[in-house]
Amino acid sequence: MFSFIRKYAETINGAEIYPVISLTIFVLLFCAMLFYAWKLSSKTVEESINLPLED
Numbered sequence: 001m002f003s004f005i006r007k008y009a010e011t012i013n014g015a016e017i018y019p020v021i022s023l024t025i026f027v028l029l030f031c032a033m034l035f036y037a038w039k040l041s042s043k044t045v046e047e048s049i050n051l052p053l054e055d
Contacts, residue, residue, distance in 0.1 A: 009015050
């Protein structure tokens with residue numbers, strides 16, 4: 001099954017750019033989430049930590 005997909009993908013012109021684009025989007029999204037988590041205030045983090053313990 002995978003060999004069929006590989007052979008089909010090799011015949012498509014410009015198909016080699018899609019893995020690069022998807023990796024770039026993933027890395028940018030991952031960095032944005034890290035930046036967001038780093039910039040959270042300690043009050044927001046404490047509220048999130050205690051949220052499951054509240055009634």
